Amino acid sequence: MAANNFDFVVIGAGIVGLAMANRIRQIHPNATIAVFDKETSVGEHASGRNSGVLHAGFYYSPDSLKAALTRDGNKLLRDFCAEENIRVNETGKVVVAQNSSEVTALQELHRRGNSNGVITELVSPEQLAELEPLAKTSELALWSPNTAVANPLEVTQALANKVIREGTTLKLGHEVLRTAQNRIVTNLGNYSVGHIINCAGLYADKIAKPFGFCDDYAMLPFKGLYWYGNWAPGKLQRHVYPVPDVRNPFLGVHLTVTIDGRAKIGPTAIPIFSRESYAGFVGLSAKEILNIVGIYPKFLASKHHDVLGLIKSEMPKYSQRHLVTQAKALVPSVDPKDFKERGKPGIRAQLLDIKNKKLEMDFVVRGDEGSTHLLNAVSPAWTSALAMANHVCQKFD
């Protein structure tokens, strides 16, 4: 084998790219496989910067990829963690209603859980008090026993170690600059490739466009900020979520419990104008700002989303006090002075369907015999990754 020649090249060493490499190895034990990432370590972006929640899969419309792949991915990720001795904290999760008008939505989530083959239970405020004494609800709450949490970076790193152990080449610090059918150009050399698999997260649209697989989408990044509490580990026992606004692909500000039992508030879904602007001026790109700002006038006219409402409700969440105060509606004992430790922010690689002016709600998989593109790998793609790889790699069987 020439070192610059691979049967399969995966672009992106996040959880999705690594899951793809892992699955291809199972199908083709003797194939030459490489994973390229522009960063010098794995999980530098969404896969190492998320809440680490193993979602159960009850939110999603039964006909979506998200529904089946999250249910199955939850199980596969648990099995992987068990094999690799990675801790999973079996927190479960409660979804609480802030007023009686949200109860119908809770019942709909319960119905979706049933349709998706995911266990959920509608519980009374008294039952909620037993499950999570700190949470408050109106009339009913939804209990999800199969939601859990792990350390997302630890899981991503363990998957990288596994694929390397099994013979895949990990090429860190290699930025893919250009692609063509069966060829990639990186900052550190050119490669011939049998099949290209694009799992580039915030840049997946850019990689897909020259192949003609993403002309109908534009990338709109949304930033997720977090604040850790100073509460004793274990004080909050369950993840506590609000009823989501079904018009948006985001779940609303919630409280999660980390693998170490700490309470954490977030993430936000603040619209931003550069794909990797995690803090201050770092990661800002004038070209990206112009591009993304240029998309907003089209998005503002959306009949599917209350875009101005979304902007007005998200922008104030840059304020720690404002964001933390919102969580009081779910857990009244939350006090902004107890949640002052900033968490590592993450950025969602959310696609906008340009023609329909609609945020894409589902995972999108496109490709042909020369390339495959995993687009809109937004939450819960960390949970779904192993199931998504099984689904997508059927074409390589």
Ligand SMILES: Cc1cc2nc3c(=O)[nH]c(=O)nc-3n(C[C@H](O)[C@H](O)[C@H](O)COP(=O)(O)OP(=O)(O)OC[C@H]3O[C@@H](n4cnc5c(N)ncnc54)[C@H](O)[C@@H]3O)c2cc1C
């Ligand atoms: C704030 C936040 C909270 C979330 N919480 C959860 C959660 O609790 N549970 C859950 O299931 N999901 C959650 N998600 C979603 C989850 O994190 C993502 O869906 C998942 O990590 C996507 O993985 P990925 O591999 O597609 O992307 P990434 O992890 O972003 O990986 C893409 C990789 O591609 C590389 N890359 C990009 N361009 C190039 C190039 N040109 N050349 C080489 N390499 C390139 C990048 O460096 C990066 O490493 C959350 C996301 C965010 C942002």
